[in-house]
Amino acid sequence: MSNNDLPTLRWGILGAGLISSWFVSDLCLERAEATTKHIIQAIGSSSKDKGSTFATKNCPSHKPNIYDSYDGVYNDPEVDIVYIGTPHTLHRENALAAIKAGKHVLCEKPLAINSRDSQKMIDAAREKCVFFMKAVWTRFFPIAKKLHALLHEERIIGDIASVHVDFGLYMPVGEKDANHSTASRALGAGALLDIGIYSLTWASIVLDSAPGRNRDIEPGLTASMLFYSETDVDKKVDEEVAVVLRYPELKAQAVCTASMLYKKGEEFGQVYGSKGSITIGGVSASKPGFLVLRVNDTEEKRTDFEVPGIGFHYEADAVAEDIRAGRIQSSVCSWDHTMTIMKRMDTARAICGLVYPQDE
Ligand SMILES: NC(=O)C1=CN([C@@H]2O[C@H](COP(=O)(O)OP(=O)(O)OC[C@H]3O[C@@H](n4cnc5c(N)ncnc54)[C@H](OP(=O)(O)O)[C@@H]3O)[C@@H](O)[C@H]2O)C=CC1
Numbered sequence: 502m503s504n505n506d507l508p509t510l511r512w513g514i515l516g517a518g519l520i521s522s523w524f525v526s527d528l529c530l531e532r533a534e535a536t537t538k539h540i541i542q543a544i545g546s547s548s549k550d551k552g553s554t555f556a557t558k559n560c561p562s563h564k565p566n567i568y569d570s571y572d573g574v575y576n577d578p579e580v581d582i583v584y585i586g587t588p589h590t591l592h593r594e595n596a597l598a599a600i601k602a603g604k605h606v607l608c609e610k611p612l613a614i615n616s617r618d619s620q621k622m623i624d625a626a627r628e629k630c631v632f633f634m635k636a637v638w639t640r641f642f643p644i645a646k647k648l649h650a651l652l653h654e655e656r657i658i659g660d661i662a663s664v665h666v667d668f669g670l671y672m673p674v675g676e677k678d679a680n681h682s683t684a685s686r687a688l689g690a691g692a693l694l695d696i697g698i699y700s701l702t703w704a705s706i707v708l709d710s711a712p713g714r715n716r717d718i719e720p721g722l723t724a725s726m727l728f729y730s731e732t733d734v735d736k737k738v739d740e741e742v743a744v745v746l747r748y749p750e751l752k753a754q755a756v757c758t759a760s761m762l763y764k765k766g767e768e769f770g771q772v773y774g775s776k777g778s779i780t781i782g783g784v785s786a787s788k789p790g791f792l793v794l795r796v797n798d799t800e801e802k803r804t805d806f807e808v809p810g811i812g813f814h815y816e817a818d819a820v821a822e823d824i825r826a827g828r829i830q831s832s833v834c835s836w837d838h839t840m841t842i843m844k845r846m847d848t849a850r851a852i853c854g855l856v857y858p859q860d861e
């Protein structure tokens with residue numbers, strides 16, 4: 502079947518930056534296993550020129566309406582869903598405006614700076630009865646589903662005792678323009694919210710739904726952060742973070758780390774169990790590509806997962822299927838899951854004394 506015969510979803514894109522370019526180019530891929538034809542219907546940018554250049558480069562076969570404001574996208578009757586690709590600190594106002602206009606919303610991670618704002622966004626979507634999801638694309642890769650099945654259905658490495666996940670990406674604060682979204686505290690920069698969120702997500706995939714887990718009890722949490730500046734409040738951006746979660750009822754722990762001071766090698770995650778271990782690897786902790794299984798006394802087995810494009814189409818197809826089914830939250834990345842991760846990040850920041858202006 503050609504993508505032209507598939508049901509459609511019409512996207513309005515906010516922000517013509519890096520993530521929007523990756524997302525849009527993946528949506529435009531012709532894929533054999535696609536379940537939806539994604540249409541780039543509108544682009545909202547700070548300038549028409551920037552929006553047009555973005556469209557020519559990333560979706561040349563589409564003819565989106567280009568707006569020099571985000572309001573144009575919210576008010577475009579041809580847009581079904583708004584994709585928010587702006588810096589963290591704008592997510593809340595962008596999402597609330599799109600929801601108010603009656604649009605479905607896929608909002609980049611982190612959903613907001615803190616759990617309080619995240620809850621407001623979720624409440625607004627529930628009230629308006631529109632689909633709303635945090636775009637944590639990693640959860641939608643087939644490899645994440647496979648890992649879950651190996652660990653919890655096949656129990657292939659027995660009882661899980663420990664999971665270690667590290668997202669290292671070389672992007673020191675001092676080497677960026679002070680106003681860049683990964684350097685500016687005013688825009689929510691910092692390792693935890695930007696990339697540590699993926700380490701926490703993997704830990705959650707591995708342990709939050711493990712058999713024997715008591716969902717009424719939040720795991721114990723300890724955290725440590727290394728800041729770009731310990732003394733200058735405006736530059737108090739975490740460049741390295743470590744969060745340890747303790748699950749006493751499982752006799753298991755998760756060690757979740759992230760750093761902006763080195764690039765991690767391809768093996769970013771390890772899950773250890775009573776009968777063996779599984780290594781998770783890939784380009785980065787957000788884009789997994791292979792698993793290596795080692796069960797005691799047997800040889801190791803590596804399985805590679807081929808990904809067409811970058812991999813954003815997995816979440817986009819899933820979103821479209823949820824919307825067609827009349828769901829307002831994702832069956833994979835629920836509001837409950839989103840709030841769990843947001844609250845863990847709040848707790849880690851509180852322990853380490855990292856406050857953003859939006860927390861006030
Ligand atoms: N899922 C993933 O793998 C990734 C997710 N992200 C997430 O996407 C979001 C955006 O990140 P990224 O694309 O890297 O950022 P960029 O700085 O590359 O792009 C953000 C865009 O937002 C718009 N914008 C609006 N207000 C501002 C402002 N005050 N400062 C800067 N830009 C502004 C701009 O678009 P315009 O001028 O057109 O309005 C800008 O190009 C972040 O929340 C990040 O966490 C980022 C990278 C990967």
Ligand SMILES: O=C1OC[C@@H](O)[C@H](O)[C@H]1O
Pocket residue numbers: 670683695696787
């Ligand atoms: O989500 C992300 O993953 C890739 C990085 O480039 C980026 O900083 C981050 O937002």
